[in-house]
Structure formats: structure tokens, C-alpha cells
Amino acid sequence: MVTGVWPRNQDNTEFSRATVQWVYTVVGELLPLSSGIYGADLGPDPRDVVLADKAFGPNFSLLACLKQRWDPYNVLAYTCLLPKAPAGPKLIILVTGKCGVGKDYCASVLVSEFIKCTHKSHTVRSVSISDLTKRKYTASTGADLNGLLGDRAYKEQHRPALTKFFQDQVRQQPRLPEEHFLERGKKQHWY
Numbered sequence: 001m002v003t004g005v006w007p008r009n010q011d012n013t014e015f016s017r018a019t020v021q022w023v024y025t026v027v028g029e030l031l032p033l034s035s036g037i038y039g040a041d042l043g044p045d046p047r048d049v050v051l052a053d054k055a056f057g058p059n060f061s062l063l064a065c066l067k068q069r070w071d072p073y074n075v076l077a078y079t080c081l082l083p084k085a086p087a088g089p090k091l092i093i094l095v096t097g098k099c100g101v102g103k104d105y106c107a108s109v110l111v112s113e114f115i116k117c118t119h120k121s122h123t124v125r126s127v128s129i130s131d132l133t134k135r136k137y138t139a140s141t142g143a144d145l146n147g148l149l150g151d152r153a154y155k156e157q158h159r160p161a162l163t164k165f166f167q168d169q170v171r172q173q174p175r176l177p178e179e180h181f182l183e184r185g186k187k188q189h190w191y
Contacts, residue, residue: 001041002026021142027051028140032172044078047139050132053183094181099159104128132180133166140165 004019024047031037031054039055042048056063067076095107107126114124131149138145141161147154148162155162170176 001038002030024139025142028136047135050136050139127184129177129180129184132183133169134162136169137162137165 002023004023006013006016006019010016031051037051037055039052042052042055053060093110095103095110097103104126111124111126114122128149134148135145137143137158138148143158144154148158149155173179
């Protein structure tokens, strides 16, 4: 168990934020060496999404269905992050290419065209597989997640370190790219 504490009068200060970041950094470094995660200690922090997936593994979808069934009013909203139960069939279109070739633009055009065709009878959205890596990277390094997700110049500053971070993860988990793709299709409503 990794715990960070601070005096109550230091709540919402740089000291408390640094302490929380320290906890996530230590957890991120220890995670590849661990055999599991105790799910009861996870909370509503978005950085816990990666940990929740690790804690519940293949039971994650089943737990999401049970939560929706037994907690339809989301009374337990601030406990461990569980997604809403998956809906019916999905159509996933993968747009891929090198950096800067217009993947996001292409995806946004596809989304707008699908919305026109479905007359809003279906949920249509664009998600990025690399966002999972960006979230893990920010949990590990303290980088600004919003900057990585929305500020191209900021993202380019971090690209070499982010690329190395991802490559190191793939060396430890060779199937990580496939897992990220499957996760984004399964849990897209979190992001």
C-alpha cells in the first residue's frame, strides 16, 4: 500500500498535490513488479482508471454490468471507477498513420458524417488509442494531461519522452498496443 499524507491545513496546496503525484509516481513504478492491485483502495481520480483495469482484469465488464443493475442511481459514484455496462454492438473504424498526417481531422469528418446518417439514433464519437499511454505517462511524470491531449506544441515537446515511455511499456508488455485498442473500444465512455 502506497500512502501519502499531509497536515489538514495543507489541503489543496502545492504540497498536497506533490504528495498525491508522488503516490501515483511510486505506484506507476511498482506496478510492473506487482502481482495485482487491491481494488477497494481505488477512488474517483481519473488516474485510477488504469489501476482499476489492472485490479479487476477480465471481470471488469461483469462488474460494470452488476454496478449498473444494483446501483442504477450511481449512489456509489465516488468509489472505484467502474464504467457503465457496455451497450449493444459497436462499429469501430480505425484511422491510423504517422504523426501529423491528419488522423484527428479524418476522424472528425467521419464522426460528423455518421451523425448525419444516423440522425442521432446512435452514439458516435472519436477516441484516441494513444490517450491511454498519455494518461499513464502523466501519472508517471507529472506532465500536463490536458496539454498532451489538446496542445500540439506541448505534445511535440514531450513526444521523444512519450515515445520512449511507450516503447519501454511495450518491451514489458508486448501485446500492449492490441490491449490499448481493445480497451478504447470497450471503455470509450471514460475519456
